[in-house]
Amino acid sequence: IFGFLGPSGAGKTTTQGVLVGLLDLQQGDVIIDGKLREGRPDKAFFNRIGVGFERPNVYKKLTGLDNLKFHAKLYNGATEDAMKVLEMVGLGEEAKKKAGDYSKGMMQRLGFARSMINKPDIWFLDEPTMGMDPTTANSIKNIIRKKQAEGTTIFMTTHNMFVADDLSDRVAFIVDGKIVAVDTPKNLKLKYGQAQVTVEYTDSGELKSETLGMTGKDKELLLKFLADHDIKTMHSGEPTLEEIFIKLTGRGLE
Structure with a gap:
């Protein structure tokens, strides 16, 4: 798990947008699995990544379950069981409710569930626990740990240092578009604390x-x-x- 940390406006979400292919790269290189990416990503790349947005857009007229089923059909290959994923994020009982009737926190969890429906091996998460109560946030962190243990590479942007310290193997500090430090949380504390x-x-x-x-x-x-x-x-x-x-x-x- 790589934590990409910085204040609001530092460039975290923009960087993630470039990495996942939503924004064009203006300068520098994007290297995935040691290979330089040239131009826009291909469909194979989108099939292997999951993206959890800070403010997820969901189909409000569809149920939570139908949101995930629809999203799963966009991918080639095996996908997670939609109902199982909803239960993982605590939305099992609300699976057949329209997403438009969900609270903000429930929509956040639905977006999180959607980001892993295609069993990604590279998982991009933007503020994954933002706006969640402590119990729900802890549940989400446990899912992230489980996916890491299964071999998923996770790139997580956040301004929540407690979440980053709890989850990340390595972190980078970004300020005004520039990275000022990269290391493990422990090494940063030993070096500068x-x-x-x-x-x-x-x-x-x-x-x-x-x-x-x-x-x-x-x-x-x-x-x-x-x-x-x-x-x-x-x-x-x-x-x-x-x-x-x-x-x-x-x-x-x-």
């Missing part, structure tokens, strides 16, 4: 806390602090991806 420990201690009967660094000269200060105080608890922590992003770019994600 600062290891810290939060210590709770008592001082004249009052419980207090202090956050101290764990490297270089800070390590000596930490050891002295531990020796000089009545320590009650210690909790180590690492920086978040969002903190690393802000450190590298000087800006937040909104």
Whole structure:
């Protein structure tokens, strides 16, 4: 899973549009499976990819089930069972309702289901959990993990650093159309973050806390602090991806 991360307007969706063949490439190259793509993608390429849009368009006069069945007919080769996929995303009981009667979150899940109906081996997802409640988002993330375990390559664009950190094997930070860092989430934290420990201690009967660094000269200060105080608890922590992003770019994600 490759997480493509950046604030709104950074160029994430545009990049995905170029990769999936919806937008023309103005500069640079698109390489899929080590092969340079020249011109517009062919039908074979569209048969092997799945695309989950940030704001999916669905046929509102069709039921959720018929939406998936119609979409499945656009592909050559085997497809997923439409009802099974709806059940996977929690829409089994709403399968025969018209999509126009779905809530925004339900339409989001329908679009997600549609993106995997053709059993893609390359799966492009744009903000896959946006607007979902925590339970539904967790279910969607589990589906993504399952597909990854089955060998699917996943390119995921998002500005949600928690989702990216949770799912991605590698991430890239993009700002104003330029990639400023590419690595695993762990390596980015180790390279640009600062290891810290939060210590709770008592001082004249009052419980207090202090956050101290764990490297270089800070390590000596930490050891002295531990020796000089009545320590009650210690909790180590690492920086978040969002903190690393802000450190590298000087800006937040909104």
